[in-house]
Amino acid sequence: MKLEFQLAFKNLFGARLRTLLNVLVLSFSFVIIIFLNSIMDGWDQQAQKDSIEWEFGEGHLIYEKYDPLDPYTILEGHSKIPLNLDGLTPILDHQAFIYPQGRMMSVVLKGIDNRQSVLKIPTQILKQSKESFPVIIGKRLAESAKLNKGDKVQLRWRDVKGTYDANTITIVDVFDSNVPNIDNGKIWIDINKLWQITGLENQASYFIVKDDFNKAAFPYWKFKSKESLLKNLKELIDQKKAGQSFIFGLLLAIALLAIFDTQILSIFRRQKEIGTYIALGMTRLKVVRLFTVEGSVYSILALLIGSIYGVPFFIYMAKAGFPIPPADQKMGIALADVIYPVYGLKLIFSTILTVIISATIVSYLPARKIAKLNPVLALKGKKQ
Amino acid sequence: MKKETIIKLKNLTKNYPVAGRDFPVLKGINLSINSSEFLGIIGPSGSGKTTLLNIIGSLDKPTNGEVNVLNKEIKSLNHKDAAELRNFHIGFIFQVFNLLPVYTVFENVEFALLLQKNTTKQRKNAVMEALEWVGLTEHANKKPDKLSGGESQRVAIARAMVKSPKLVLADEPTANLDAENAHAILKTMKKLNKELGTTFLFSTHDEKVMGYLDRKIFLRDGIVEKDEKYKS
Numbered sequence: 001m002k003l004e005f006q007l008a009f010k011n012l013f014g015a016r017l018r019t020l021l022n023v024l025v026l027s028f029s030f031v032i033i034i035f036l037n038s039i040m041d042g043w044d045q046q047a048q049k050d051s052i053e054w055e056f057g058e059g060h061l062i063y064e065k066y067d068p069l070d071p072y073t074i075l076e077g078h079s080k081i082p083l084n085l086d087g088l089t090p091i092l093d094h095q096a097f098i099y100p101q102g103r104m105m106s107v108v109l110k111g112i113d114n115r116q117s118v119l120k121i122p123t124q125i126l127k128q129s130k131e132s133f134p135v136i137i138g139k140r141l142a143e144s145a146k147l148n149k150g151d152k153v154q155l156r157w158r159d160v161k162g163t164y165d166a167n168t169i170t171i172v173d174v175f176d177s178n179v180p181n182i183d184n185g186k187i188w189i190d191i192n193k194l195w196q197i198t199g200l201e202n203q204a205s206y207f208i209v210k211d212d213f214n215k216a217a218f219p220y221w222k223f224k225s226k227e228s229l230l231k232n233l234k235e236l237i238d239q240k241k242a243g244q245s246f247i248f249g250l251l252l253a254i255a256l257l258a259i260f261d262t263q264i265l266s267i268f269r270r271q272k273e274i275g276t277y278i279a280l281g282m283t284r285l286k287v288v289r290l291f292t293v294e295g296s297v298y299s300i301l302a303l304l305i306g307s308i309y310g311v312p313f314f315i316y317m318a319k320a321g322f323p324i325p326p327a328d329q330k331m332g333i334a335l336a337d338v339i340y341p342v343y344g345l346k347l348i349f350s351t352i353l354t355v356i357i358s359a360t361i362v363s364y365l366p367a368r369k370i371a372k373l374n375p376v377l378a379l380k381g382k383k384q
Numbered sequence: 385m386k387k388e389t390i391i392k393l394k395n396l397t398k399n400y401p402v403a404g405r406d407f408p409v410l411k412g413i414n415l416s417i418n419s420s421e422f423l424g425i426i427g428p429s430g431s432g433k434t435t436l437l438n439i440i441g442s443l444d445k446p447t448n449g450e451v452n453v454l455n456k457e458i459k460s461l462n463h464k465d466a467a468e469l470r471n472f473h474i475g476f477i478f479q480v481f482n483l484l485p486v487y488t489v490f491e492n493v494e495f496a497l498l499l500q501k502n503t504t505k506q507r508k509n510a511v512m513e514a515l516e517w518v519g520l521t522e523h524a525n526k527k528p529d530k531l532s533g534g535e536s537q538r539v540a541i542a543r544a545m546v547k548s549p550k551l552v553l554a555d556e557p558t559a560n561l562d563a564e565n566a567h568a569i570l571k572t573m574k575k576l577n578k579e580l581g582t583t584f585l586f587s588t589h590d591e592k593v594m595g596y597l598d599r600k601i602f603l604r605d606g607i608v609e610k611d612e613k614y615k616s
Contacts, residue, residue: 003498003499003501006498007498010486010487010491011486013486014485014486014487015486272480272482273484273485275482276478276482276484278443278467278470279441279443279470279476279478279482280470280471280476280495280496280499280543281467281468281470281471281472281496281499281500282467282471282499283463283464283467284463284467285463285464286467375443375444376438376443376444379443379478379482
């Protein structure tokens with residue numbers, strides 16, 4: 001095989017422009033495939049990290065009658081907090097309305113312990129605030145409701161007996177999070193305050209889990225690990241990846257088509273050369289192997305050429321990141337302003353293997369014909 | 385030097401299918417060729433010279449009859465054995481040189497030795513010696529497209545001779561050369577035949593070549609018409 005590689009390199013370097021064009025197209029595929037995949041991996045990692053830090057913690061312990069995805073369960077979806085609360089942060093969800101600039105807007109009040117540190121939501125501001133009814137909101141709600149830090153807005157809710165009540169809340173902070181789920185239509189207040197205004201004393205809809213907790217003390221609560229909570233996000237990203245692989249496939253197909261064409265043309269045009277190889281003592285199998293290896297060598301050269309311009313580009317993008325347009329950030333999934341690509345070994349090696357193997361296969365397919373060539377006719381350069 | 389029979393042909397026939405029928409090219413050839421001979425198969429175009437050379441060179445197979453080359457029965461050789469026979473024992477020289485265009489002169493000559501898996505040092509020594517035989521050491525790093533026709537054919541001779549084969553098959557080697565180059569090439573081959581004892585078998589209808597041959601086998605319509613031996 002060493003001989004075939006030696007000869008293949010010589011033949012390809014000798015072919016100059018034809019080799020250069022094929023190698024450039026293939027190297028472009030290499031770089032694009034690795035870059036786009038690294039962006040997806042970067043998004044995946046960032047989205048998971050943000051979701052854990054801002055929303056999921058180590059998991060949720062949800063009251064059995066509460067389904068966070070079903071608004072109809074909010075009213076009854078809460079229960080008394082059991083006694084042993086080690087490693088758990090209670091959250092109480094409650095429906096309400098705000099009236100920014102006279103418009104009515106449905107929101108979910110999220111009561112949280114203002115001393116908590118399990119989530120990155122800046123609840124300590126609630127504790128420090130001297131306002132009578134302090135709340136914090138995320139940038140998305142602030143934007144949609146046209147609210148700013150320091151603004152006051154009317155809040156209306158129903159207490160445990162169904163009686164409507166209202167008060168003026170003060171936005172004491174607008175936090176910036178990449179997780180839309182804790183932001184869109186959500187108002188965060190101290191859980192004690194929420195208990196007080198709703199009469200739902202010592203009630204919670206779910207808990208954020210920080211560490212291990214005594215599961216036996218929560219028979220009516222379902223535990224969802226962070227992995228299961230991240231499942232939807234992962235599925236979404238996998239779906240996006242699958243969509244992108246169509247583009248990779250297309251790119252790779254163009255590059256492979258160029259190699260396939262070159263191989264067909266080579267075998268057609270290099271008949272005399274093939275005949276000479278056989279006359280000089282090469283077996284047909286070796287000639288088939290030589291032409292197949294030439295195709296593989298395209299991918300090796302593409303890897304080298306791609307590295308020359310790809311590696312600096314990858315390093316630059318790893319530092320500068322890939323900016324996400326504001327419109328994309330409103331998609332409702334955890335998406336940062338800037339995504340930093342992640343170049344994993346698995347990604348790089350799987351891309352290299354995919355390209356090398358597919359280039360070898362498309363080179364082998366036309367090269368098989370050599371095994372059936374008549375060397376006498378080939379020596380004369382007669383097309384077969 | 386003791387002469388031994390290296391090629392033995394017995395009732396060799398070769399047919400090619402033409403328009404659905406078998407067209408006979410060689411019709412019962414019987415020949416015996418010894419080592420160190422410098423001989424030619426002479427005949428007009430279409431007489432079967434190249435076909436005969438191709439069968440002896442194991443590039444083609446006979447339809448019927450026996451072809452024994454260097455104690456190998458050509459008809460029974462598989463692809464691998466035939467390739468090995470050509471690689472180690474038979475050198476080819478073609479009418480249109482058939483040099484590999486992307487390789488240098490050195491690499492073209494080295495090619496057969498690469499297949500034999502010789503060491504770099506062995507290859508280098510053998511190639512430089514072969515280039516010296518044909519007077520092309522100064523052109524070792526040139527590509528074939530920078531050489532004249534005569535030089536190209538001398539590279540082809542060096543390529544055929546570098547592996548010290550027992551037999552060299554030359555198919556109309558002077559057909560694309562002018563008289564001066566043709567004579568130079570033939571002198572080189574004659575010298576190699578004398579010094580190394582290599583058997584040279586030509587196919588030709590070139591008068592210039594005939595003057596150098598020690599034995600002339602005249603072929604007409606696939607039949608040996610005459611077999612004349614001369615004292616060299």
